[in-house]
Amino acid sequence: MNYVLKNIPSRTEKPRSTGFTMVMDKGLSLREVSDLIETCGEYIDIIKLGWGTSYVSPKLSEKLQLYKDAGIPVYLGGTLFEAFVIRDQFDDYRKVLEKYELKFAEVSDGSITLDHGKKCEYISTLAKEVTVLSEVGSKDAAKIIPPYKWIDQMRKELDAGAWKVIGEAREGGTVGLFRDSGEVRQGLVEEILTQIPEDRIIWEAPQKEQQVWFIKLIGANVNLGNIAPNEVIPLETIRLGLRGDTFDHFLPNHISL
Amino acid sequence: MNYVLKNIPSRTEKPRSTGFTMVMDKGLSLREVSDLIETCGEYIDIIKLGWGTSYVSPKLSEKLQLYKDAGIPVYLGGTLFEAFVIRDQFDDYRKVLEKYELKFAEVSDGSITLDHGKKCEYISTLAKEVTVLSEVGSKDAAKIIPPYKWIDQMRKELDAGAWKVIGEAREGGTVGLFRDSGEVRQGLVEEILTQIPEDRIIWEAPQKEQQVWFIKLIGANVNLGNIAPNEVIPLETIRLGLRGDTFDHFLPNHISL
Amino acid sequence: MNYVLKNIPSRTEKPRSTGFTMVMDKGLSLREVSDLIETCGEYIDIIKLGWGTSYVSPKLSEKLQLYKDAGIPVYLGGTLFEAFVIRDQFDDYRKVLEKYELKFAEVSDGSITLDHGKKCEYISTLAKEVTVLSEVGSKDAAKIIPPYKWIDQMRKELDAGAWKVIGEAREGGTVGLFRDSGEVRQGLVEEILTQIPEDRIIWEAPQKEQQVWFIKLIGANVNLGNIAPNEVIPLETIRLGLRGDTFDHFLPNHISL
Numbered sequence: 016m017n018y019v020l021k022n023i024p025s026r027t028e029k030p031r032s033t034g035f036t037m038v039m040d041k042g043l044s045l046r047e048v049s050d051l052i053e054t055c056g057e058y059i060d061i062i063k064l065g066w067g068t069s070y071v072s073p074k075l076s077e078k079l080q081l082y083k084d085a086g087i088p089v090y091l092g093g094t095l096f097e098a099f100v101i102r103d104q105f106d107d108y109r110k111v112l113e114k115y116e117l118k119f120a121e122v123s124d125g126s127i128t129l130d131h132g133k134k135c136e137y138i139s140t141l142a143k144e145v146t147v148l149s150e151v152g153s154k155d156a157a158k159i160i161p162p163y164k165w166i167d168q169m170r171k172e173l174d175a176g177a178w179k180v181i182g183e184a185r186e187g188g189t190v191g192l193f194r195d196s197g198e199v200r201q202g203l204v205e206e207i208l209t210q211i212p213e214d215r216i217i218w219e220a221p222q223k224e225q226q227v228w229f230i231k232l233i234g235a236n237v238n239l240g241n242i243a244p245n246e247v248i249p250l251e252t253i254r255l256g257l258r259g260d261t262f263d264h265f266l267p268n269h270i271s272l
Numbered sequence: 273m274n275y276v277l278k279n280i281p282s283r284t285e286k287p288r289s290t291g292f293t294m295v296m297d298k299g300l301s302l303r304e305v306s307d308l309i310e311t312c313g314e315y316i317d318i319i320k321l322g323w324g325t326s327y328v329s330p331k332l333s334e335k336l337q338l339y340k341d342a343g344i345p346v347y348l349g350g351t352l353f354e355a356f357v358i359r360d361q362f363d364d365y366r367k368v369l370e371k372y373e374l375k376f377a378e379v380s381d382g383s384i385t386l387d388h389g390k391k392c393e394y395i396s397t398l399a400k401e402v403t404v405l406s407e408v409g410s411k412d413a414a415k416i417i418p419p420y421k422w423i424d425q426m427r428k429e430l431d432a433g434a435w436k437v438i439g440e441a442r443e444g445g446t447v448g449l450f451r452d453s454g455e456v457r458q459g460l461v462e463e464i465l466t467q468i469p470e471d472r473i474i475w476e477a478p479q480k481e482q483q484v485w486f487i488k489l490i491g492a493n494v495n496l497g498n499i500a501p502n503e504v505i506p507l508e509t510i511r512l513g514l515r516g517d518t519f520d521h522f523l524p525n526h527i528s529l
Numbered sequence: 530m531n532y533v534l535k536n537i538p539s540r541t542e543k544p545r546s547t548g549f550t551m552v553m554d555k556g557l558s559l560r561e562v563s564d565l566i567e568t569c570g571e572y573i574d575i576i577k578l579g580w581g582t583s584y585v586s587p588k589l590s591e592k593l594q595l596y597k598d599a600g601i602p603v604y605l606g607g608t609l610f611e612a613f614v615i616r617d618q619f620d621d622y623r624k625v626l627e628k629y630e631l632k633f634a635e636v637s638d639g640s641i642t643l644d645h646g647k648k649c650e651y652i653s654t655l656a657k658e659v660t661v662l663s664e665v666g667s668k669d670a671a672k673i674i675p676p677y678k679w680i681d682q683m684r685k686e687l688d689a690g691a692w693k694v695i696g697e698a699r700e701g702g703t704v705g706l707f708r709d710s711g712e713v714r715q716g717l718v719e720e721i722l723t724q725i726p727e728d729r730i731i732w733e734a735p736q737k738e739q740q741v742w743f744i745k746l747i748g749a750n751v752n753l754g755n756i757a758p759n760e761v762i763p764l765e766t767i768r769l770g771l772r773g774d775t776f777d778h779f780l781p782n783h784i785s786l
Binding site: 041042043044045046047065066067068069070071072073074075094095097098099101102104107110111114125126127 | 273274275276277278279303307308310311312314315502504505506508509512513514515516519520523
């Protein structure tokens, strides 16, 4: 840190199991990747190449190399996994992971209907080859999954070999964990936390208000995902109580406001 | 493409008459222009320097050279044409086009009231010197133009020499083709399409939901405009069914979801 | 300017006391800072490193040097001042200013409750060492400050040695000068202007509609703040009547629309 402030919450350090930040790259240039690494590489635990953007992005290998050199793992968005599965090309998907030497993969069913047993099979097959993140929650606003089912699915996916489970949101911060308005489904999150260890969950929270909500509920070192590249530094300040939104949240009681 | 996926809609290639993407540059730095070209130059068919931003941007010639070297044509936003016309400086405007060796120009009346016959004269005068895009639709939310009039104006502007006509939106995606909420005026678009060939129209659709709407209605190769630089890669995935929004739109019936 | 247009409002030049633009840097990379300076350095009068972002940003000294070399002063967001004060570390704050050779500082009470006399003491202490910007208005939407109190506080803060007073908004453009909807509290602004000289006020106006509103009320050379880096060029065009929003505002009456 650039100067000393008292009573700042302590942050975990890499490799983090909590306090984890997953950042969304939806088409950064190589230079933007270099900048991101220079500016906030220490705060980024993993990069997601959003949905199928890796299909159309030129210089993909060079981009992956930049992240690799910085020690930041990368995975391809779950929608791409689903695009392969729906086309009966799962083996081709594994070849893509191999070709690009990806060590992480996401298994999701946000856009397809997948029997949950079958989903767990995909997790366990991939878990033999890479570290698997699995995602729970539909991208379809009409499909409301009740809390007991979120918990049941998360547990089974962890049992099948998932390293962490992801609570789904869209890039814009709707559906899944959130109502159409972007508001958090609070009861859902609290019930999940009674059953699943928080270090096994990554909460997708692209909007500032959502990040603030999770930090106030779980603490500075909550695992958050779908963070935009230019919001990594701002998020770090929210985690530390150095932005208005969480300014007084981490102050000890003897400091009167 | 970086790997093989079956049943992906085929995209047109440059020079495109459909499947055309017009991108808005509202003040990019030279380095950002280089990055844009490297990252998605093959997906960009034309660049618009938004409204009067070219008046205040330093290093304009260098920027235009970068786009020229990449084979991407550039035009100045229609509001600038109007700023010259309202000041009785149309000849000065033509000198600007000449000075900067611009091969494309926009004729619009979004901010001024222009007799339609006079507008068509401007189109036909400029069409002798450059390729003209003409724009229909007001920037004033109170001026609702009925469909028959949109069609009549589009037809006359094409007859006057416009290469393509642009359906107006604002940078933020309101007015013109859209309601205040950003919602598409669906009946308007459908009626236009019964009379004007779709390859002669560019639909301004800065918001993701609007892009999705046009792609679902017209197909992967619809002409879209006012795309933000960092949304070119995401748009390309929406065109190809590789983002949740259009994921199942292009899949053949025999692939069950 | 790149070409000649008649009847464009004249803009003040650096060093400006009106027509001032304060830009928010919330974590730009060094390269983005260079780009910002190249692209619109002449339009930027001062940079704010938003809230506590300077605490977590790597290469802070290098960043400050880039701005210094470009002749653009920098100050740290008021929330950081408050973070030091609430921890009883005001002297440490002064050492930070000294260490980084900062010539400007902000005094605010957006997140803490500070006796106004005490706030003025902080202003007058700091004013002996640096140029002080002081900010009026709470970040708490529930704390509505009536106009007479805004005016009283602004006057006392200027008397205490503040160079300019800032009318508070959030990065997103709510609270303080604005309603939750982002709408300007018009009566408040007009009453303030009857009592405080406009060249002593910087209005935080991150949203385009807010910028347009102030420019229409006060003119091309209003002092505006919290401008996002990629909105500096667009703001400049709004000031000059070269974007639809203010297109006809600066045109003389003899030019008919």
